[in-house]
Amino acid sequence: MQKIFDEVNSLDKRCYEKFLLSEDLLMEHAASSIASYIRENHSSCKSILIVCGSGNNGADGITLARLLHKKFDVKLYLASNPKSSMTQLQFQRVEALKIEIINELFEADIIVDCLFGTGLNKPLDEKSTNLINTLNSYNSFKIACDIPSGINNLGQVQSVAFEADITITMGALKTSLFSDVSKDYVGKIIVADLGVEREVYEVESNKFLLDESDMNLPFRNKKNSHKGSFGHLNVVAGCKKGAGIIAANAAFNFGSGLVSVVCHENLDLPYHLMQTHFISENCTAIAIGMGLGKYETDEIRKILNKNVSKIIDADLFYDELICEVLNQEIVLTPHPKEFCSLLKLCKIADIKVEELQNNRFLYVPMFSKKYPKVTLLLKGANVIISKNEKLFVNSFGSAVLSKGGSGDVLSGLIGSLLAQGYDCLDSVITASLAHTMAAKNYDKNNYSLLPTDLIEEIRKL
Ligand SMILES: NC(=O)C1=CN([C@@H]2O[C@H](COP(=O)(O)OP(=O)(O)OC[C@H]3O[C@@H](n4cnc5c(N)ncnc54)[C@H](O)[C@@H]3O)[C@@H](O)[C@H]2O)[C@@H](O)CC1
Ligand SMILES: [K+]
Secondary structure (H helix, E strand, O other): OEEEEOOOHHHHHHHHHHHOOOHHHHHHHHHHHHHHHHHHHOOOOOEEEEEEOOOHHHHHHHHHHHHHEOOEEEEEEEOOOOOOHHHHHHHHHHHHHOOEEEOOOOOOOEEEEEOOOOOOOOOOOHHHHHHHHHHHHOOOEEEEEOOOOOEOOOOOEOOOOOOOOEEEEEOOEEHHHHOOOOHHHHOEEEEEOOOOOHHHHOOOOOEEEOOHHHOOOOOOOOOOOOHHHHOEEEEEOOOOHHHHHHHHHHHHHOOOOEEEEEOOOOOOOOOOOEEEOOOOOOOOEEEEOOOOOOOOHHHHHHHHOOOOEEEEOHHHHHOHHHHHHOOOOOEEOOOHHHHHHHHHHOOOOOOOHHHHHHOHHHHHHHHHHHOOOOEEEEOOOOEEEEEOOEEEEEOOOOHHHOOOOHHHHHHHHHHHHHHOOOOHHHHHHHHHHHHHHHHHHOOOOOOOOOHHHHHHHHHOO
């Protein structure tokens, strides 16, 4: 996993003070990283348009123009006059080289967006909005320097933002790149070193971006085993029984030795799933909430107080009963609307979904601080997992998963690992990665995925 930071100004400052690197040197490395990327990946392209603002993001762009001059047909567009001292210095350097400054935008082979970086501190005016809209309308390959212009430090987009194919971000990963809104703008993200290795530049952080290698699949490492060695998950099926059956099916395919669906009515289940009317004596984990609908409160309370690992989803986020278990080691997997209800029930905030979506990295830590034993997974374009003030982002999700039943599969995967003895955080991290990797491997199209297709891909991981 890789560290994520809310801000990097203090890390830049640490570089000046601790390693005696100058701002000029850092900027040279920033621009050099973009130049190397272009030389290595787009050597056959001819024209490059670099669009610069008045601050140091613009200065990165002006420096880049100098580095690529002569190798490519480089044109600089200055959206406003160089303001920061670094921008002015870099500008004098390109003037000395007679690099062409243009007043009209055009569809170059590559566009590099250096309009605003981390210094964006107010809404875009009409001129900047129009400029970004024009750049977005071009078919050029689009590179964002540090962060696509228009995304602020909270990962919010007020009107428009540059739609990058790739973002080359300076020094370290920033939280703002991983808001749900940012997902449509950042493209692929790579980190540029600023004169020292990344591990030297970075300090401690409690936020992490998950990599594929963080997925710890339940491969068997003991030969002497039987079905009881891999746990028994009970999935409580409610009114909408399909949800529970999907979860149970996913759980069985993800390695749980036994899976039972708990339901008072007799169900017609696939042969590998068992049915029980009450929680099994030997169950090692419970999944509850999906498709639950109306139910007997006392019965659910009894299940929630059973001393085994639990994953709770869906309908229970609208019931005050949930507040009774928040001091247990449990897993909660709400989508944004359910999380808003949960925040209200536990008196943290009374907010609408839009407010949450604009501030996911604010409300998730608030919840975790109040309930450190809970492992929370907030669904979204970029899934956020949090436990005891540590936060993990899974950015592998895609629109393929935006279908009914995907969440039930995820609950089943988490339940399966809990039943097999994983702790809450490990279950959630591995299940979430497996869920998104399976969706990524589904190669038909991005609209037709069925829960059964997803489970089929899980089987192939
Ligand atoms: N500090 C350093 O050592 C380094 C900084 N670097 C670059 O510097 C960037 C940050 O530079 P700055 O702090 O100068 O900020 P920016 O270059 O992001 O922009 C700030 C400038 O834009 C103006 N501005 C902000 N919002 C505006 C809006 N909505 N409409 C019009 N004007 C607006 C500000 O008044 C200021 O002049 C980073 O994103 C990165 O690209 C990199 O070169 C790496 C090293
Ligand atoms: K930018």
